[in-house]
Amino acid sequence: MDYSKIISREFPLKYADYLNLELVEFENHGNIFRLEINAFHSLKKMLESAESEGINLYICSAFRSIEHQQEIIHKSIVQYMAEGLSKQQAEEKTNKEILPPLASEHNAGLAIDFCLEDGELREDFENTEQFEWLVKNAYKFGYILRYKREYEDKTGIIYEPWHFRFVGISAKELKDICLEEY
Ligand SMILES: [Zn+2]
Numbered sequence: 001m002d003y004s005k006i007i008s009r010e011f012p013l014k015y016a017d018y019l020n021l022e023l024v025e026f027e028n029h030g031n032i033f034r035l036e037i038n039a040f041h042s043l044k045k046m047l048e049s050a051e052s053e054g055i056n057l058y059i060c061s062a063f064r065s066i067e068h069q070q071e072i073i074h075k076s077i078v079q080y081m082a083e084g085l086s087k088q089q090a091e092e093k094t095n096k097e098i099l100p101p102l103a104s105e106h107n108a109g110l111a112i113d114f115c116l117e118d119g120e121l122r123e124d125f126e127n128t129e130q131f132e133w134l135v136k137n138a139y140k141f142g143y144i145l146r147y148k149r150e151y152e153d154k155t156g157i158i159y160e161p162w163h164f165r166f167v168g169i170s171a172k173e174l175k176d177i178c179l180e181e182y
Contacts, residue, residue: 003168012102033062036109039166046141060115064106110166126161139175151178
């Protein structure tokens with residue numbers, strides 16, 4: 001597997017690659033997640049290293065199946081319609097915010113969303129000691145902050161301080177640029 005490969009709306013994961021993913025199940029603070037096997041082994045080292053420095057990392061999302069991705073999209077559309085949008089408006093808004101199945105790095109088991117200790121996923125994650133630690137250290141374990149504020153135009157995705165992507169050994173080269181430039 002090429003870990004620095006772009007997975008996006010424009011370049012979705014191939015269905016055959018999705019079916020061949022080797023996933024590992026693991027636990028984090030009482031919740032069960034799955035990740036691609038090498039992404040998992042690196043995550044494990046990263047969590048241990050963080051913990052040894054007194055930093056507890058809370059995961060709220062890792063691998064997502066195609067079905068799960070579809071369910072998130074469906075829920076978002078239903079939610080926007082409940083707020084008064086037409087079906088078309090709700091679909092358009094959802095389409096801007098959530099990637100279709102196979103276009104998300106989570107579908108490849110290579111992405112992790114870290115959340116606040118209360119289990120919530122919010123932009124103020126960027127003000128936590130966890131975020132500070134990740135920005136400084138994640139690349140040592142093959143992970144990069146994927147959707148940076150200054151690269152919104154290039155990635156087509158809003159700033160997501162919680163979303164880290166496993167890219168393997170190229171993380172050191174990639175940490176200060178964006179994958180689209182690589
Ligand atoms: Zn994510």
